[in-house]
Amino acid sequence: MLEVVNLRYEYPGGHEALRGVNLRVNDGEKIALVGANGSGKSTLLLHIAGAVDVQEGKISFRGREGADVLRKNIGLTFQNADDEILMPTVIEDVAFSLTASGMNVQSSHEKAGKILASLGISHLASRQPHKLSGGEKRIVSFAGVLASNPEVLALDEPTAGLDPKARRRVINFLRESGKAIILATHDLDMAIDVCERAVILHDGEISAEGLLPGLFTDKNILEANNLELPLRYSV
Ligand SMILES: Nc1ncnc2c1ncn2[C@@H]1O[C@H](COP(=O)(O)OP(=O)(O)OP(=O)(O)O)[C@@H](O)[C@H]1O
Numbered sequence: 001m002l003e004v005v006n007l008r009y010e011y012p013g014g015h016e017a018l019r020g021v022n023l024r025v026n027d028g029e030k031i032a033l034v035g036a037n038g039s040g041k042s043t044l045l046l047h048i049a050g051a052v053d054v055q056e057g058k059i060s061f062r063g064r065e066g067a068d069v070l071r072k073n074i075g076l077t078f079q080n081a082d083d084e085i086l087m088p089t090v091i092e093d094v095a096f097s098l099t100a101s102g103m104n105v106q107s108s109h110e111k112a113g114k115i116l117a118s119l120g121i122s123h124l125a126s127r128q129p130h131k132l133s134g135g136e137k138r139i140v141s142f143a144g145v146l147a148s149n150p151e152v153l154a155l156d157e158p159t160a161g162l163d164p165k166a167r168r169r170v171i172n173f174l175r176e177s178g179k180a181i182i183l184a185t186h187d188l189d190m191a192i193d194v195c196e197r198a199v200i201l202h203d204g205e206i207s208a209e210g211l212l213p214g215l216f217t218d219k220n221i222l223e224a225n226n227l228e229l230p231l232r233y234s235v
């Protein structure tokens with residue numbers, strides 16, 4: 001469904017952040033994207049979601065290329081939740097994509113309200129998004145992406161800074177979702193809970209990939225990529 005072929009990307013200033021990445025995501029497949037700081041996870045997600053123009057290589061969604069196609073079908077939560085907050089209240093912010101696509105305000109707020117409830121954050125509905133705590137902002141931006149109902153979720157550290165219960169609610173939500181998910185995270189335990197497969201990025205290249213939990217029990221592979229055993233396997 002989603003195909004990344006030999007993707008390369010150099011940031012202005014000359015840093016080569018992606019060095020020939022190949023990735024295929026099938027319908028409904030959940031893939032974890034892991035790797036040390038600076039390995040290229042966020043850069044890859046920005047490409048997949050059509051937020052960055054392809055310099056070299058190819059990305060296609062159901063055989064079609066172009067940033068517009070990707071933006072329409074892939075919902076991205078940014079690593080920095082401040083990058084995506086737009087509206088004066090949380091409920092308006094979460095409902096934004098719905099009203100923008102022509103739904104009336106009442107229905108869009110009802111739908112957004114249901115999403116807030118399912119994530120346990122109904123109490124935030126009338127708060128100002130930019131005055132929320134870091135974790136609250138993150139879960140609100142996740143709610144906003146869910147509201148737009150994209151075919152694929154591209155999630156950049158969706159549980160960073162969340163309290164244990166909020167983290168668990170997000171994990172359960174992702175497990176039960178029938179959508180394809182690309183989940184960039186340092187939380188290998190969450191990756192195992194949510195994803196059937198993982199790819200490890202190292203210096204802009206895919207250095208290993210495999211099924212979960214198997215791949216994350218391999219100490220040698222983890223060490224070679226500056227990663228550690230998930231908590232559940234460490235003593
Ligand atoms: N705007 C930028 N300009 C120049 N270099 C950048 C820019 N953004 C990222 N980089 C560099 O590109 C590389 C990949 O960064 P990226 O943010 O994709 O890593 P990451 O795997 O998401 O890291 P983290 O785990 O810290 O989120 C890093 O070396 C980073 O310093």
Ligand SMILES: [Mg+2]
Binds near residue numbers: 042043079156
């Ligand atoms: Mg990142």
